[in-house]
Amino acid sequence: MAAPHVSMRGVTRVFPTQKGALHALGPVDLDLRKGEFFAVVGPSGCGKSTLLEMIAGLAPPSAGTVEFEGRAIGSDVPDGVGVVFQENACFPWLNVADNITFGLRRLPVAKDEVARRLDYALGLMGLRDFAAAYPAQLSGGMRQRVCIARTLVTQPRLILLDEPFGALDQQTRLLMGDELLNLWRATGATVLLITHALDEAAMLADRVAVMSSRPGCILEIIETGWSADRDSRIVSDPAFGAVTGKLWGLLRDQSLNALGPAA
């Protein structure tokens, strides 16, 4: 079997608080295969965003190791990793085109190649008519597309998505899911999607990890078994219901735990 693209061993995160140490996450052992679409679902507060931040090099683990392409990730952001956050991360003082090329212009990439990739990203994300617009003039879904495009143009080998559609309405989310699948197929990148939406995870991912309530651990990893050319229409497939049902079966008790004792 090929070496995993991302490998986590005994990863733990403990936050110091006034009431003592808070064990937020772990120990987590997890391998991501190169080129797969992997989703993580879990009850709120289970540390799934923390998991992503540790892979992104934004927050070092308290214990354990994270490796990307065989190299240990410390507190530095590794090369070849792109992140899309839930919040609007567009730079409000730059127009759409300048937002998209912001990171790219800092890489050793020729000018005409920057223009080519910008054009490709504008087309793929349906932003061609808005290249000169400022983020404040766009809807939430459009702004998130700008952030996805900004990540995509740097051609990351690993794309981390932290609840990227959390602030969007259901229809927009389904359509953005399709765009995400197109992008994944077009780039061949490994994708890690953190989400609280079971249907989103079930529809998009090859494999879905279900996390427990805090301290978050991986309870089970479910193979969805979709073909690579899937799209949002699989929500009407009976197998889709079976996958979401299985995910909810695992998550229900954890979500109850996360809510606290029943009234």
Add this chain to the structure above:
Amino acid sequence: MKAPLALIVLLLLLLWQGVHMLAGPDALAPPLQTIAYLGAQLPTPEFQAHILATGSAFALAVAIAIAGGLAIGLATGLSQTATEVVEPLLLAGNSIPKIALYPIVLLLFGIGMPAKVAFGAIHGVIPVAIFTMSACRNIAPVLLKSAAVMRLSRLDRIGSILLPAALPEIVTGLRMGFSLTLIGTVLGEMFGAQSGLGYLLMTAIGLQNTQVIMAVTLLLVVFAAGVSTALLAYERRLRSRT
């Protein structure tokens, strides 16, 4: 925007004329006469020397206030600990009536240009610092996380993310700093100077020359209001994007 502005100016001139008619020419020179007098005075070398004295003192003071305020604000705003230490000092410093420090400034710098500049600058530096510091602290964390993900260097992060993100609020600080520095500079000239518009005002009061008083006041009002309005327009344009 343009029509209401013209209307406000017209109303102010009418108010001025009204007060003149009520209070009499010994208290207030009328608008038209003042404008004519100012027009006649502006080309004279004596008047220009006063404008130059105030203008150069103010330019220097405002440059010091902005540079100092930005430096203090950025240095403290970038660190949680520094903010916690310096913010109470700045807020306390802001509440000190600066005029109380005037004797000390005079003792330190003597009568003349350096005292004017120093007195102007101490008025402006604190608001610029406070607004810059708060602007740095108010930046959405996700923008800084994005910068980290793009592997920006520290300098690039400050220049390309922090400053543009903080700019609207910094401009508010600059606007405040501008007005207060002008107040400080003119105030400094009133008591410890031998030239400048503040000095001119004080000598005119002694001679009860209402024409000079109103002409100098009009000049200062037009300058202050003009620059302040331009800065406000710039600030609004920046904020419309956030």
